[in-house]
Amino acid sequence: MPTPFLSVQGLSKRFPGPKGSDPLTVFENVNLGIEKGEFVCIIGHSGCGKSTILNILAGLDEPTDGAVIMNGKEVSGPSLDRGIVFQNYSLLPWLSALKNVTFAVQARHRNWTKKQVHDHSIKYLEMVGLTGGAELRKPSQLSGGMRQRVSIARAFAIQPELLLLDEPFGALDALTRGSIQDELIRIWAGSDQTVFMITHDVDEAILLADRILLMTNGPYARVAESVQVDIERPRVRADIIHHPDYYDIRNHLVEFLAKRSRELAGKRDEDGVSEPNVIRFGLNGPVANKSNKGAEEPPARARVVNGAD
Amino acid sequence: MIASLNARALLLSAVLLAVLLGIWEAASPQQKLGSELTEYEILMGGAEPKAAVPPPSAVFVKAWEELSNPFYDAGPNDKGIGIQIGYSLYRVLSGYFLAAAIAIPAGFLIGMSPLMYRALDPFIQILRPISPLAWMPLALFVIQDSQASAIFVIFICSIWPMLINTAFGVAGVRKDWVNVARTHELGTLKTAWIVILPAAAPTILTGMRISIGIAWLVIVAAEMLVGGTGIGYYVWNEWNNLDLTSVVFSILMIGLVGMLLDTAFAYCARLVQYQE
Numbered sequence: 001m002p003t004p005f006l007s008v009q010g011l012s013k014r015f016p017g018p019k020g021s022d023p024l025t026v027f028e029n030v031n032l033g034i035e036k037g038e039f040v041c042i043i044g045h046s047g048c049g050k051s052t053i054l055n056i057l058a059g060l061d062e063p064t065d066g067a068v069i070m071n072g073k074e075v076s077g078p079s080l081d082r083g084i085v086f087q088n089y090s091l092l093p094w095l096s097a098l099k100n101v102t103f104a105v106q107a108r109h110r111n112w113t114k115k116q117v118h119d120h121s122i123k124y125l126e127m128v129g130l131t132g133g134a135e136l137r138k139p140s141q142l143s144g145g146m147r148q149r150v151s152i153a154r155a156f157a158i159q160p161e162l163l164l165l166d167e168p169f170g171a172l173d174a175l176t177r178g179s180i181q182d183e184l185i186r187i188w189a190g191s192d193q194t195v196f197m198i199t200h201d202v203d204e205a206i207l208l209a210d211r212i213l214l215m216t217n218g219p220y221a222r223v224a225e226s227v228q229v230d231i232e233r234p235r236v237r238a239d240i241i242h243h244p245d246y247y248d249i250r251n252h253l254v255e256f257l258a259k260r261s262r263e264l265a266g267k268r269d270e271d272g273v274s275e276p277n278v279i280r281f282g283l284n285g286p287v288a289n290k291s292n293k294g295a296e297e298p299p300a301r302a303r304v305v306n307g308a309d
Numbered sequence: 310m311i312a313s314l315n316a317r318a319l320l321l322s323a324v325l326l327a328v329l330l331g332i333w334e335a336a337s338p339q340q341k342l343g344s345e346l347t348e349y350e351i352l353m354g355g356a357e358p359k360a361a362v363p364p365p366s367a368v369f370v371k372a373w374e375e376l377s378n379p380f381y382d383a384g385p386n387d388k389g390i391g392i393q394i395g396y397s398l399y400r401v402l403s404g405y406f407l408a409a410a411i412a413i414p415a416g417f418l419i420g421m422s423p424l425m426y427r428a429l430d431p432f433i434q435i436l437r438p439i440s441p442l443a444w445m446p447l448a449l450f451v452i453q454d455s456q457a458s459a460i461f462v463i464f465i466c467s468i469w470p471m472l473i474n475t476a477f478g479v480a481g482v483r484k485d486w487v488n489v490a491r492t493h494e495l496g497t498l499k500t501a502w503i504v505i506l507p508a509a510a511p512t513i514l515t516g517m518r519i520s521i522g523i524a525w526l527v528i529v530a531a532e533m534l535v536g537g538t539g540i541g542y543y544v545w546n547e548w549n550n551l552d553l554t555s556v557v558f559s560i561l562m563i564g565l566v567g568m569l570l571d572t573a574f575a576y577c578a579r580l581v582q583y584q585e
Contacts, residue, residue: 060488078491090485094507094583103503107493140584158493 004033011066044215083160145176217265337364404463416475441466474516478509
């Protein structure tokens with residue numbers, strides 16, 4: 001099996017417990033692979049270590065065990081090859097929206113002229129709809145949605161090999177979230193960007209992702225399932241809800257979050273193999289090739305295909 | 310009448326000023342006219358029965374006189390108020406900027422490195438509470454120059470607020486912003502320049518503003534000790550001359566210059582202020 005573009009191998013994170021007690025294991029033995037150009041969402045309850053995984057992918061945090069390999073090289077420390085959009089935007093408040101993007105572009109392309117940097121930055125700000133003077137405002141003078149647009153423009157403008165989104169729309173109201181999701185999917189479609197995104201929103205995940213990873217609750221959290229979203233693109237919010245697979249996928253995700261994430265929690269993988277079960281939905285009926293290890297059967301119409309297909 | 314808050318505050322200030330000056334003026338004993346002096350008093354040169362604080366009117370006359378020719382120089386014991394203040398400002402600013410040149414980089418170092426913070430903290434804690442004037446004898450002995458010693462005293466008193474505030478501001482830069490620098494592969498110097506300096510600038514400026522206030526407080530006392538020139542020396546010299554009108558006038562001038570210095574730094578602080 002060829003190594004995927006991004007490969008997470010045996011990742012664990014433990015925090016030292018109170019004196020004398022055992023360390024707290026947030027997650028353990030997480031294995032996953034992401035192909036180039038893929039849009040992957042990860043869903044799980046708070047505290048399961050999603051953000052820690054993302055920070056490790058970014059190089060901002062270190063795993064206790066295991067490794068992240070991107071493009072055949074082990075990730076150690078942050079790099080411009082991996083862009084991040086944080087939930088709290090992380091814009092520098094003393095710089096205008098434009099300057100927040102230009103400093104990043106400047107960092108990426110150190111030999112570019114001022115004009116090249118400026119034009120490149122404006123191009124990406126235009127993509128997210130920040131023009132006509134708004135780009136000259138400070139973040140404090142922009143709404144939450146506008147700020148997150150700047151943050152997205154900054155991340156895309158440096159054209160990283162992997163884009164990491166940490167609940168980028170978590171702090172936004174539903175309408176703003178919808179319009180920025182549309183923009184995100186449009187910009188992503190026009191690039192060959194690989195995206196890894198944390199979300200709590202099931203509909204958001206189905207709209208955006210090629211594949212949705214489901215994490216069990218912590219401690220000893222792990223990526224239990226990998227749900228393929230085979231709904232054809234371009235996807236339109238109003239149309240995909242009529243797709244025959246939509247509610248099957250949605251119900252599967254909701255049911256996982258509501259029930260199975262808890263039932264599977266704390267169960268350590270005895271045999272040490274914790275590749276997530278691959279789940280596909282299709283019109284050709286439910287086929288479960290392999291049951292979940294020690295867990296109940298996935299719902300009807302879902303087809304478990306273990307390993308890569 | 311509906312006026313803005315500012316206008317009403319201004320009016321109230323003016324009323325308070327007028328009332329206070331009125332009370333002060335009324336409380337000052339009137340000088341007797343020449344014709345009313347007894348023969349003894351005339352022989353004694355029109356002496357007052359009891360020395361008194363001059364009334365505001367006398368201070369105004371003195372102020373007008375001094376401010377209409379602030380830069381005259383009639384020998385070492387008689388210089389214009391402008392020259393005296395000039396000397397004081399020169400000492401304050403040179404000691405102050407010398408301190409800033411050391412305190413701000415050192416504060417960066419302490420703020421960015423927990424090791425340096427722990428290593429240098431005991432020194433700072435011991436040296437900081439020392440009254441700057443306590444350094445004066447040692448400075449006079451080591452430097453052997455009273456002017457340079459005054460500058461040193463200003464240096465040593467203004468270094469601590471700047472050092473501590475810089476370290477505090479740098480250490481308190483939000484981790485998100487430092488992470489932005491890290492993910493954009495900025496080097497240490499670039500991170501300091503692009504992220505940490507602007508993020509910590511408001512705190513640093515606050516330290517600088519506290520320092521300039523302290524420096525201006527200390528220069529008066531330092532100049533009383535070293536003598537020669539400066540507004541502190543001027544106050545003490547006029548006291549020795551028993552010219553209380555000049556003493557009151559120079560006290561007001563010290564306040565005025567102090568206020569201007571503070572206003573200037575408050576303005577700079579506004580320039581680097583940002584809103585999250």
